[in-house]
Amino acid sequence: MILGPVDEIPPGEGRAYTVQGRTLAVFRLRSGALKAFPAACPHSGGPLADAQIDENVLICPLHLNTWDLTTGCSRSGQPDLEVIGVREVAGQIVFSP
Numbered sequence: 001m002i003l004g005p006v007d008e009i010p011p012g013e014g015r016a017y018t019v020q021g022r023t024l025a026v027f028r029l030r031s032g033a034l035k036a037f038p039a040a041c042p043h044s045g046g047p048l049a050d051a052q053i054d055e056n057v058l059i060c061p062l063h064l065n066t067w068d069l070t071t072g073c074s075r076s077g078q079p080d081l082e083v084i085g086v087r088e089v090a091g092q093i094v095f096s097p
C-alpha cells in the first residue's frame with residue numbers, strides 16, 4: 001500500500017500517515033532510509049511524527065524520552081516502539097507490514 005511520495009518528508013524529519021486504521025510516524029533519515037513506528041508515544045501519547053532525530057536516536061517532543069531508530073528499543077526506560085515495515089519503491093513510501 002502506497003502512503004505517498006518519499007519527497008514529502010524532508011530528510012531528517014517525520015510525517016504522520018494513517019493506513020488500515022493506524023496512524024504511523026514515518027521518518028526519512030538523512031541516509032535516505034525510511035523508518036516507521038506507531039504515531040503515539042508509548043509514554044503519554046505524544047506525537048512521535050514531530051520527534052527530533054539526533055543521529056540514530058528518536059526524541060519525543062513532549063517529555064524528551066528517547067528510542068533507538070534502528071531497533072525501536074527505549075533508551076530512557078519507556079516501552080519499546082514497534083518497528084513498522086515501510087520501504088521506498090520508485091520514490092514512493094510503501095507500507096509493507
Ligand code: FES
Nearest residue numbers: 041044046060063
Ligand atoms: S509523551 Fe513522549 S515522552 Fe512523554
